[in-house]
Amino acid sequence: xxxxxxxxxLVIGIGNRYRRxxxxxPAVIDELRTLNSTTTLLDLLESDxxxxxxxxxWEGADRVVVIDAMRSGAPPGTIRHIDAWTDxxxxxxxxxxxxxxxxxxxxxxxxLDRLPRKLSVICVEGSDFSEGPGLSTAVAASVIGxxxxxxxxxxxPQHTQESPTADPRS
Amino acid sequence: MTHRSPASRTLKVDALARVExxxxxxxxxxxxxxxxxxxxxxxxxRFFEAFLRGRRYTEPPDITARICGIxxxxxxxxxxxxxxxACGVTIDGPLHDLRRLLYCGEWIESHxxxxxxxxxxxxxxxxxxxxxxxxxRDLVTAGxxxxxxxxxxxxxxxxxxxxxxxxKVGGFYRVPTRKDLAPLxxxxxxxxxxxMNTVAxxxxxxxxxxxxxxxxxxxCHPDEYTMMGGRFRxxxxxxxxxxxxTDHVIENQVEHSTALxxxxxERGEYLVGPMARFALSHALLGxxxxxxxxxxxxxxxxxxxxxxxxxxxxxxxxxCSEALRIIENYERPDAPAVEVVPRAGVGFGWTEAPRGMLxxxxxxxxxxxxxxxxxxxxxxxxxxxxEHDLYHFVEGHLxxxxxxxxxRCEQTIRNYDPCxxxxxxxxxxxxxRT
Numbered sequence: 001x002x003x004x005x006x007x008x009x010l011v012i013g014i015g016n017r018y019r020r021x022x023x024x025x026p027a028v029i030d031e032l033r034t035l036n037s038t039t040t041l042l043d044l045l046e047s048d049x050x051x052x053x054x055x056x057x058w059e060g061a062d063r064v065v066v067i068d069a070m071r072s073g074a075p076p077g078t079i080r081h082i083d084a085w086t087d088x089x090x091x092x093x094x095x096x097x098x099x100x101x102x103x104x105x106x107x108x109x110x111x112l113d114r115l116p117r118k119l120s121v122i123c124v125e126g127s128d129f130s131e132g133p134g135l136s137t138a139v140a141a142s143v144i145g146x147x148x149x150x151x152x153x154x155x156x157p158q159h160t161q162e163s164p165t166a167d168p169r170s
Numbered sequence: 171m172t173h174r175s176p177a178s179r180t181l182k183v184d185a186l187a188r189v190e191x192x193x194x195x196x197x198x199x200x201x202x203x204x205x206x207x208x209x210x211x212x213x214x215x216r217f218f219e220a221f222l223r224g225r226r227y228t229e230p231p232d233i234t235a236r237i238c239g240i241x242x243x244x245x246x247x248x249x250x251x252x253x254x255x256a257c258g259v260t261i262d263g264p265l266h267d268l269r270r271l272l273y274c275g276e277w278i279e280s281h282x283x284x285x286x287x288x289x290x291x292x293x294x295x296x297x298x299x300x301x302x303x304x305x306x307r308d309l310v311t312a313g314x315x316x317x318x319x320x321x322x323x324x325x326x327x328x329x330x331x332x333x334x335x336x337x338k339v340g341g342f343y344r345v346p347t348r349k350d351l352a353p354l355x356x357x358x359x360x361x362x363x364x365x366m367n368t369v370a371x372x373x374x375x376x377x378x379x380x381x382x383x384x385x386x387x388x389x390c391h392p393d394e395y396t397m398m399g400g401r402f403r404x405x406x407x408x409x410x411x412x413x414x415x416t417d418h419v420i421e422n423q424v425e426h427s428t429a430l431x432x433x434x435x436e437r438g439e440y441l442v443g444p445m446a447r448f449a450l451s452h453a454l455l456g457x458x459x460x461x462x463x464x465x466x467x468x469x470x471x472x473x474x475x476x477x478x479x480x481x482x483x484x485x486x487x488x489x490c491s492e493a494l495r496i497i498e499n500y501e502r503p504d505a506p507a508v509e510v511v512p513r514a515g516v517g518f519g520w521t522e523a524p525r526g527m528l529x530x531x532x533x534x535x536x537x538x539x540x541x542x543x544x545x546x547x548x549x550x551x552x553x554x555x556x557e558h559d560l561y562h563f564v565e566g567h568l569x570x571x572x573x574x575x576x577x578r579c580e581q582t583i584r585n586y587d588p589c590x591x592x593x594x595x596x597x598x599x600x601x602x603r604t
Contacts, residue, residue: 048239050239052317056321104298108303111303112303112310
């Protein structure tokens with residue numbers, strides 16, 4: 001189940017693991033799973049970034065952090081924290097290998113009153129969005145710092161929970 | 171991009187908005203005459219056919235589902251049909267109905283996403299869905315809820331909404347109970363109302379008076395508005411079985427695209443997708459969709475690509491009503507799948523993805539290892555026809571400045587709902603005037 005109380009923090013990692021630095025969102029989710037922190041109740045999900053699916057994922061959640069790659073011209077690995085309630089995501093804030101991404105989800109959510117009460121977007125500047133797995137050196141080095149930033153936002157007792165999707169073959 | 175309309179110019183759009191995937195458009199005008207129009211798909215080749223060689227015959231449904239996040243069911247179904255064909259197995263009865271139910275979910279999700287968020291803003295003077303939603307909040311909310319019903323079908327039948335995990339060669343890993351499906355029926359009744367309203371809404375848009383003479387082709391089945399199997403027929407008499415496809419369709423590599431271009435042998439460009447399905451099988455629509463089409467003034471001879479948005483809306487009605495009928499008549503299969511024993515041979519499978527026919531061919535050895543795989547997605551088939559339509563559109567609108575021409579060209583492309591991700595992955599437009 002998705003979080004419905006204020007103790008939980010839903011973290012959504014956006015991206016494609018097979019487009020290099022576009023996979024930084026899922027990589028941070030992986031890192032959060034291994035950190036096994038005891039300070040924040042986390043629900044960890046991944047998304048391809050299709051805006052309406054993001055709206056569905058955070059439906060009912062009170063506090064949400066979204067992690068995505070960005071292409072802003074900043075040095076690779078730069079971490080940028082955006083409060084979606086007080087800041088508007090610039091078009092270059094996030095990178096998407098599809099037509100639309102997190103920025104569209106946030107703005108669509110805003111006009112439809114479907115934003116969580118607290119919504120942070122953490123962007124990591126990427127440099128390589130070509131085909132294939134693996135992050136560039138600078139982006140890989142930013143993963144732990146990004147995960148720690150997420151935990152800093154949480155500041156609650158926690159355990160991790162996998163995606164609610166169950167594989168029927170298991 | 172330049173902002174002028176001189177006799178010679180080059181228009182480049184480096185990132186076409188609101189289509190699936192990555193590509194570009196290039197238009198070159200010389201001495202006041204249109205010289206070249208290219209839909210440039212620069213997305214790198216994705217090599218799925220090569221990945222499949224050497225894999226087990228059971229793996230294509232899961233591997234090929236990864237080709238597309240919007241139409242994974244189409245890939246799974248075409249793969250299953252082809253492997254089963256190679257192994258001499260035919261799936262019918264409730265397992266076929268469950269597959270069709272899953273496919274209805276994908277049509278609902280894909281068509282609704284394109285209609286509400288990508289295509290409708292073009293007709294109402296909005297540059298994007300966010301501006302549309304700001305002014306028409308209840309409408310867009312209803313549209314998103316309609317799309318969500320499609321997601322829910324994929325979750326219940328397919329195991330999850332993106333890249334379903336419950337599909338296997340021969341059927342499913344688990345099949346739902348009637349109780350599992352009951353909540354979907356309730357949701358689909360509401361969705362059907364929304365879908366009917368959607369047809370009425372889009373039918374009221376202003377459409378430019380244009381048409382094309384392209385050959386339309388789709389899978390046809392004597393008893394149903396086709397989603398899976400059947401024969402590939404066209405508005406000009408083509409009528410072939412799946413194993414005859416490559417005798418009639420050739421794929422060419424072109425320099426400006428990493429997607430192959432498909433043509434009908436000695437006939438040229440053709441078009442697959444909703445307008446082709448409607449042209450060839452409208453009589454097999456359910457009563458709700460037929461009524462909606464009639465009220466919208468749609469005729470099987472419809473050839474205005476801008477009115478494809480109405481056809482997609484009618485197909486959403488069809489998918490909702492069909493899904494509802496399947497659920498109401500559902501009897502849980504005795505087994506979730508039929509056993510499929512591998513054998514050496516070649517199998518063919520094709521189904522109607524939301525954007526058009528998707529063809530798969532697999533060659534297996536006696537142990538069930540894949541020796542060879544071929545996949546022809548709908549956007550590869552439509553790309554020459556889209557360029558053909560673009561060429562004629564630009565030729566008639568050279569008086570527009572580059573910005574307006576670029577925007578109108580993007581709209582023209584969106585009429586076809588291309589999925590560049592499938593054909594290889596989105597759009598950058600270039601107009602050259604020299």
